[in-house]
Amino acid sequence: MCESCPTLLDSLIHKGVLIETGVDGLYGRSGLFEQIVDGFDRMISRTGADQAAEVLRFPPGMNRALFEKSGYLKSFPQLAGTVHSFAGNDRDHAALLDRLARGEDWSEKQEMTDVVLTPAACYPVYPTVARRGPLPADGLVFDLNSYCFRHEPSKEPTRMQMFRMREYVRVGTPDQVVAFRQTWLDRGKILIDKLRLPYKVDIANDPFFGRAGRVMASSQRDLGLKFELLVPVNSEKNPTACLSFNYHQDHFGSTWDIRTETGEVAHTACVGFGMERVTIALFKHHGLDVSKWPAEVRDALSL
Amino acid sequence: MMDTLRQLIDKHARLPVAAGTLAPAQDLYAAGLTSFAAVQLMLALEEAFDIEFPERMLNRRSFATMNSITTCINELRPQALAS
Numbered sequence: 001m002c003e004s005c006p007t008l009l010d011s012l013i014h015k016g017v018l019i020e021t022g023v024d025g026l027y028g029r030s031g032l033f034e035q036i037v038d039g040f041d042r043m044i045s046r047t048g049a050d051q052a053a054e055v056l057r058f059p060p061g062m063n064r065a066l067f068e069k070s071g072y073l074k075s076f077p078q079l080a081g082t083v084h085s086f087a088g089n090d091r092d093h094a095a096l097l098d099r100l101a102r103g104e105d106w107s108e109k110q111e112m113t114d115v116v117l118t119p120a121a122c123y124p125v126y127p128t129v130a131r132r133g134p135l136p137a138d139g140l141v142f143d144l145n146s147y148c149f150r151h152e153p154s155k156e157p158t159r160m161q162m163f164r165m166r167e168y169v170r171v172g173t174p175d176q177v178v179a180f181r182q183t184w185l186d187r188g189k190i191l192i193d194k195l196r197l198p199y200k201v202d203i204a205n206d207p208f209f210g211r212a213g214r215v216m217a218s219s220q221r222d223l224g225l226k227f228e229l230l231v232p233v234n235s236e237k238n239p240t241a242c243l244s245f246n247y248h249q250d251h252f253g254s255t256w257d258i259r260t261e262t263g264e265v266a267h268t269a270c271v272g273f274g275m276e277r278v279t280i281a282l283f284k285h286h287g288l289d290v291s292k293w294p295a296e297v298r299d300a301l302s303l
Numbered sequence: 304m305m306d307t308l309r310q311l312i313d314k315h316a317r318l319p320v321a322a323g324t325l326a327p328a329q330d331l332y333a334a335g336l337t338s339f340a341a342v343q344l345m346l347a348l349e350e351a352f353d354i355e356f357p358e359r360m361l362n363r364r365s366f367a368t369m370n371s372i373t374t375c376i377n378e379l380r381p382q383a384l385a386s
């Protein structure tokens with residue numbers, strides 16, 4: 001790391017790998033950073049080539065009505081980002097500029113739009129698949145990648161407010177979905193092995209909000225619904241979740257009334273790859289000078 | 304208290320069966336209780352018995368059976384047993 005930089009974030013900014021914006025968790029990325037992201041993205045595609053996944057790309061904003069129906073606000077109201085826009089007349093506009101000039105709160109005539117920032121890459125896919133009617137007998141696999149937003153400002157470079165998540169999503173019978181998650185638990189380890197990163201896989205829970213969230217988190221752990229592949233980046237004690245393996249049971253299936261070929265409520269699972277987190281983990285473990293990274297890592301990433 | 308509890312379960316736990324048909328030791332999750340419904344039930348219990356479940360009780364097991372729920376309530380507010 002850089003001698004005069006006290007933290008990994010400082011080093012990454014000093015080296016020009018990340019570009020400060022003045023907001024914690026919101027950074028620009030250098031061309032080199034993007035090359036690594038692209039290289040990892042291609043590794044994922046090669047690993048998932050046998051999945052016959054349907055590729056879908058959604059913008060980083062989703063339909064607010066669908067977001068509301070998804071139940072996200074029940075579990076993570078603190079993380080959601082809703083898009084607001086000015087809705088007023090000329091006089092309101094003048095008042096806005098006036099308040100802005102005085103450094104006062106100018107949000108009065110801001111109204112909620114129909115757009116909410118996408119909280120996870122897989123959220124737009126469930127209503128999409130529901131609209132198509134019953135699943136084929138083999139179920140479906142989707143390949144997604146989106147910038148996502150979570151309102152959790154942090155000085156840890158691995159906890160960004162806007163970041164990319166690549167996902168494969170399985171929709172089908174419980175057997176199909178559980179098998180999918182096991183496959184990706186195995187493949188995720190192989191992928192990270194190729195990048196020569198230390199890791200462990202552990203049971204995990206989502207950051208459910210509030211006291212009710214404690215019960216949700218406890219249930220998720222007891223039922224073994226979420227696993228994470230963790231790489232030490234900021235600390236050994238609190239390693240960073242770089243990949244996650246999530247079994248939603250029938251949560252999205254029943255929310256969106258997704259049915260299997262035989263009319264049962266579909267189950268879903270997803271594997272998520274934190275593109276920035278993996279990239280930053282690579283800088284942490286192999287150094288800021290990419291030319292000195294192990295040859296097999298550079299090869300794997302086509303650098 | 305069991306009657307009140309059964310009423311709350313019928314109203315908030317969204318089980319496919321009536322709470323009256325369930326034995327006190329029967330697994331509510333196996334009977335169809337979801338995590339979301341368990342949370343709704345928890346909030347209703349707090350309201351009905353004027354209690355607040357402490358951190359250590361905010362887990363899946365606390366709401367697993369009518370027995371486990373009454374154990375929690377009894378610990379927090381022993382006089383509720385009489386009502």
Ligand SMILES: [Zn+2]
Pocket residue numbers: 120121122123167246270271272
């Ligand atoms: Zn997902």
